[in-house]
Amino acid sequence: MxxxxELENVKPxxxxxxxFEMITEELGDKKLIPGTELIVKRCIHTSADFEYADNLCFSEGVVQKAMDAIKEGAWIVTDTQMGKAGINKKSLARYGGEVCCFMADEDVAEEARERGVTRAVVSMEKAAKLQKKLIFAIGNAPTALIRLYELIENGELTPELVIGAPVGFVNVVQSKELIMKAPVPYIVARGRKGGSNIAACICNALLYMINNER
Amino acid sequence: MxxxxELENVKPxxxxxxxFEMITEELGDKKLIPGTELIVKRCIHTSADFEYADNLCFSEGVVQKAMDAIKEGAWIVTDTQMGKAGINKKSLARYGGEVCCFMADEDVAEEARERGVTRAVVSMEKAAKLQKKLIFAIGNAPTALIRLYELIENGELTPELVIGAPVGFVNVVQSKELIMKAPVPYIVARGRKGGSNIAACICNALLYMINNER
Known part of the structure; x- marks a missing residue:
């Protein structure tokens, strides 16, 4: 036809x-933190938004820590079904990990109603009780991130990694600044931007990096 | 604690x-196409990206046509599991619609390998055979959008609506310009930006608007 x-002729x-070539080219001589390049580029690939070259914040040594946790069978907890759907579950399962999301659970909805809190808050509490190494991939609810901060500060939770990428307006910016003050390895998309796609993409970038080691 | x-004190x-108040405030006196305001604002809500106030393109009368199609039981076809996960399936089911995504189907993967095309191409062909009114919500693959253009031009498919929101680099911009030349109602996020979250969000905005009529 x-x-x-005019279309570019590129094989599937x-x-x-x-x-990724186009992204690298457009980044030019932009300085990225060594070891985080693949995560940053994958977020740009997922969003076509070069702001991720500036807004992604990494705690000291977080990439290696996160990769180690996955290799040791860490589970990933999301705050949306979309985030869960986006994570490469087959790849994670190779190391014994699973992805879980409690947002649609009937008991979570009921307890949230009773207490007048968001379902995200109750989901985080439910996840905190899992007897697993845990990675939290938060791409939607600032209230999830705030509750994680409290659980960590109270000594009720010690996650391997918190991915803080809620998107939006009410307390989004603040919840990300808050989690970066907790004693926890974090990858945070500073500012208003983020999303379940970004949270999932960061998990997948870590999985790719592990697979590339082999 | x-x-x-400092956190803003807002009830769940x-x-x-x-x-939405914050979005409306920041949009100021920005002119939006009458009848599309809720869709635009919901895309901004989902992405925290005000570019959607400028890049969303609507064919003539598309919002009413899309709402009518949903009310008449149209099914929604996505090109990712994330997009499927993000659409309010309960709300759609009230009118008889379902969401389907063929990307993970074994027969699709096999045929794509044999023919040297993307799975998105084969998924669109499979969807085109459904004996239903169809809405396509494309948030990832430009090749899906290009194949839809061909099927429409060849008279093999007459969708009720094509949502064109692939994100990224290779043929993304072009595929969107192409679909806007087809004789089909469309909602397109012009340029590189978009995503499964945006495609799902547009579907959900339409569902909200229908529910608000009741």
């Missing part, structure tokens, strides 16, 4: 690598 | 409306 728009298997 | 960061039930 002849198109009215080459689309991703061509995309 | 006393926080080191009021978070969304407070977010």
């Amino acid at each position: 002849k198109y009215e728009i 298997m080459d689309i991703e690598s061509r995309s | 006393k926080y080191e960061i 039930m009021d978070i969304e409306s407070r977010s």
Whole structure:
């Protein structure tokens, strides 16, 4: 078929690598923190938003710590079904990990109603009771991030990693600044931007990096 | 608990409306196409990205046409599991609609390998055979959008609506310009930005608007 728009001729298997070439080219001599480049580029790939070259914050040594946790079978907890759907569960399962999201659980909804808190708050409390190494991938609810901060500060939870990428307006910026004050390894998308896609993408970037080691 | 960061005190039930207030305030006297305001604001709510006030393109009368199609039981086809996860399936089911995504189907993967095309291409062809009114919510694969263009131009498919919101680099911009040349109702996020979250969000905005009519 002849198109009215000129298309770039790229084979299916080459689309991703061509995309990463374009991203690297456009980043130019932009300085990224050594060891975080793949995560930053994958977030840009997922969002077509170069702001992630500036807004992603990493605690000291977090990438290696997170990769180790996954290799040791850490589970990933999300605050949306979309986040859960986006994470490469087959790849995670190789190391014994699973992804869970309690947001749609009937007991969570009921308790949230009774206490006048968000379902995200109750979901985090439910997850905190799992007898597993835990990675939290938060791409939606600031209230989840705030509750994680409290649980960590109170000594009720010691996660391997908190990915803080809620998106939006009410307490989004604040919840991210808060979690970066907790004694926890974190990867945070500072500011208003983020999303379940970004939270999932950071998990997948870590999984790719582990697979590339092999 | 006393926080080191000052939080805004908003009740769970009021978070969304407070977010929309903030969005409306920041949009100021920005002109939006009448009837599309809720869709635009919901995309901004989902992404915290005000570019959607400028990049969303609507074909003539598309919002009413899309709402009518949903009310008449249209099914929604996505090109990612994330997009499927993000759509309010309960709300859609009230009108008889379902959401389907063929990307993970074994037969799709096999045919894509054999033909040297993307799974998105084969998924669109599989969806085109459904004996239903169809809405396509494309948030990832430009190749899906290009295949839809071909199927429409060839007279093999007459969708009720194409949501064109692939995100990224290779042929993303082009695929969106292309679909806007097809004789089909469309909602397109022009440029590189978009995503499964945006495609799902547009579907959910339409569902909210229908529910608000009742």
